[in-house]
Amino acid sequence: MKPYLxxxxxxxxxxxxxxxxxxxxxxxxxxxxxxxxxxLALWSLTDLTALVAAAGLGLLSDCLxxxxxxxxMFCFLIVANVLQxxxxxxxxxxxxxxxxxxxxxxxxxxVSTMALRGTLSRDISMPTDxxxxxxxxxxxxxxxxxxxxxxxxxxxxxxxxxxxxxxxxALNRWHRLTS
Numbered sequence: 237m238k239p240y241l242x243x244x245x246x247x248x249x250x251x252x253x254x255x256x257x258x259x260x261x262x263x264x265x266x267x268x269x270x271x272x273x274x275x276l277a278l279w280s281l282t283d284l285t286a287l288v289a290a291a292g293l294g295l296l297s298d299c300l301x302x303x304x305x306x307x308x309m310f311c312f313l314i315v316a317n318v319l320q321x322x323x324x325x326x327x328x329x330x331x332x333x334x335x336x337x338x339x340x341x342x343x344x345x346x347v348s349t350m351a352l353r354g355t356l357s358r359d360i361s362m363p364t365d366x367x368x369x370x371x372x373x374x375x376x377x378x379x380x381x382x383x384x385x386x387x388x389x390x391x392x393x394x395x396x397x398x399x400x401x402x403x404x405x406a407l408n409r410w411h412r413l414t415s
Contacts, residue, residue, distance in 0.1 A: 245276055297349070
């Protein structure tokens, strides 16, 4: 069941990236849905399977970008590998850390894809205003983390609900109230 849900999440991320990202732009900042799908894959799959999912999401990102095919896939693989080594998302105890990972992953993906695309197209010119580019990249990461906050809050609530229900006695509440 989990692979089908992740496949659906990847498809929705691709569709939202293609259609909603320009519409959700706010003051030049826009979320990166494919990075959020990458974090979902890293958080819920084993290491090797998550890297395959990262390659697939990178290939979807390549389909949306101008230029050569494969550069975004390479960047997604590298960033997924770095996240697995530095801070494995599956080992993160608190889902709130996923917001920081969303910020970090978005910044790394956007910087690396811009640099690799520029290198491959032989247009290695740096952005004219580096501070503006850095703020835009950081703002995109914050926007993506803000969108990830809703599912993370759901995960936290679900975790608390399951731990609270795990400490109750074997009898149900209705039986305790009526006896």
